[in-house]
Amino acid sequence: MADAEQKRPTLTTSAGAPVGDNQHSITVGRRGPLLLQDYQLIEKLTHQNRERIPERVVHAKGWGAFGTFTVTGDITKYTNAKIFSAIGKQTDLLLRFSTVAGEQGAADAERDVRGFSLKFYTEEGNWDLVGNNTPVFFVRDPRKFPDFIRTQKRHPRTNMRSPTAMWDFWSLEPQSMHQIMILFSDRGLPVGPQYMNGYGSHTYSFWNDAGERYYVKFHFKTQQGHRHYTNEEAGEVIGKSRESYQEELYGTIHRGDFPKWKMFVQVMPESAIGDHWYNPFDLTKVWPHGDYPLIEVGEFELNRNPDNYFAQVEQAAFSPSNVVRGISFSPDKMLQARIFSYADAHRHRLGTHYEALPVNQPKCPVHTYHKDGMMRFMEDKNDWPDAYYEPNSFGGPVEDPRYKEPPLHVEGEAWHWDHSEGNDDFRQPRDLWNLFDEGQKDRTAGNFAAAMHGIPQFIIDRQMGHFEQVDPKLAERIRDKLAHLSKDQEKQETQKDMDRMALADAAAK
Structure with missing residues (x-):
């Protein structure tokens, strides 16, 4: 046993100094006070105090794993991105799933939209595809996004989640109808990460x-x-485990049963813009598959669990601003805002040099002129130490015109345009409702009623007007479910009154 102990590495401080005693603090005598000079104790305590970083404002609760993407379909006529350059080509990736509203300690199995964020470590830099398990979102204008997220968080006075706030917002924003139809359907509550689709959601190019x-x-x-x-x-x-998704994902990969997804794209020529009843850049809309069929691109599997959750999942930073040659953006307003806001959130949460952290670091050479700032931990390993600005005469990195993107064609006047005018927010939710079988319709109506039960009646009435425009039968089902819930509540209250009276009579006797 002693020989085995000797073979183990020696514990050190973060500066590398060997630790002789990690069991006892330094005190004056056996009963005396601690000494401030016990720097090893101070190091342990201060590191513990700093072991947590600010959680994500949105998508705080997450689960992730590493995997491999393999190209199975040829789309080289559409893009020169090297990740898609040949059939059979493989690229390492990281996939993080998450809930939108819940904090880090929230239960996994709550009804919520799930984040579906991919980081592809390509040979020409990292490509991040930040999406959800739904093809649409609650709003199409980023000005509304902070307000929407506030309705999903805790009430500042009660410190509780507020169904009233959620339905007040949704009832005032009919653009949310498509997303909430999905959220309150069966697909709003997957059993685990591997049992749901993912979508880029936004329109890219x-x-x-x-x-x-x-x-x-x-x-x-x-x-x-x-x-x-x-x-x-x-x-x-949830009564048995708040970590059911983590258990599902980690356990599945640990057993060697690697989950897989197929990647498809819908492709729209630039010349087709303006030919549709919907805005192709509206995040509350889908592109009909009959007009733009799915084209198979590849397959990816998750085959490796993180070695350290904090370092490789909590510190993972995804941003749609991370694109590579051949992949770019669109006039999608929500995407345009997220190009800025995601990277800005990471700089606040993780620090200026968050992309140099191992999990975010590209697997290709990185040459920038970014230098100092908080948490500057990278070494300057280059052959151009005198080139710390650009242009320079000392061999520093320079631009390469091969990577210059073609123009993005836009036109029109800059203005606070109201995209609700002439925009049918009920047509696609109606199409979705009509795809449901009777069982799905009944469960969806029941889920709506359960979520709305107890909120102010005027908000229910306003939301019912939106359900009517989707389908009068949907609104009728929800009203019936609400009435049933109200009767059940009345029965429960009556029973409680009777129980209290019985207890009072027994006490009097």
Whole structure:
């Protein structure tokens, strides 16, 4: 045993000094006070105080794993991105799933939109695709995003989640209807990360060597099949474990049963913009598959769990601003805002040099003139120490015109345009409702009623007006479910009164 102990590495301080005693603090005598000079104790305590970083404002609770993407379809006529350059080509990736509203300690099995964020470590830099498990979102204008997120967080006075705030916002913003139809359907509560689709959600663009641009939507179809909880089933799961998704994902990969998804794209020529009843850059809308069919691109699997969750998942930073040659943006307003806000959030949460952290570091050479600032921990390993600005005469990195993106064609006047005018926010939710079978319709109406029960009646009435425009039968089902819940509540209150009276009579006797 002693020999085995000798073979173990010696514990050190963070500066590398060997630690002779990690069991006892230095005191004056056996009962005396501590000494401030016990720097090893001070180091342990101060590191513990700083072991947590600010959680993400949105998508705080997450689960992640590493994997491999393999190209199975040829899309080189649309994009010159090297990640798609050959059939069979493989690229390492990191995928982080998350809930939108919950804090880090929230239960996994809550009804919520799930984040679906991919980081591809390509040979020409990192490509981040930041999406969700839904193809649309609650709002199409980033000015509304902070207000929407506030409705998902805790009330500043009660410090509790507020269904009233959520439904007040949604009832005042009919653009949310498409997203909430998905959220309160079966797919709003997956059993685990591997049993749901992912979507880039936003409209992105491809460009090729000829300078042609194509607009694109990304889809990731689960190969594990869709599995969902009912509200009642989720309640039972949460009663046993708040970490059910982590258990599902980590356990599946640990057993060697690697989950897989197929990647597809929808491609729209730049010349087609303006030909549709909907705005192709509106995040509350989908592109009909009949007009723009899915094109298979590849497959990815998750095959490695993180060695350290904090370092490799909590510190993972995804931003749609991370694109590579051949992949770019669009006039999607929500995307345009997120190009700025995601990277800005990471600089606040993780520090100026967050992309130099190992999990975020590209697997290709990085040459920038970014230098100092908080947490400057990288070494200057280059052959141009005198080149710390650009242009320079000392061999520093320079631009390469091959990576210059073709122009993005836009036109019109800059203004606070109201995109609700002439925009049908009920047509696609109606199409979705009509795709549901009777069981799905009944569960969706029940989920709506359960979420709305107890909020002010005037908000219910306003929201019912939106449901009517989707389908009068949807509104009728929800009203019936609400009435049933109210009757059940009345019965429960009556029973409580009777129980209290019985207790009072027994006490009097």
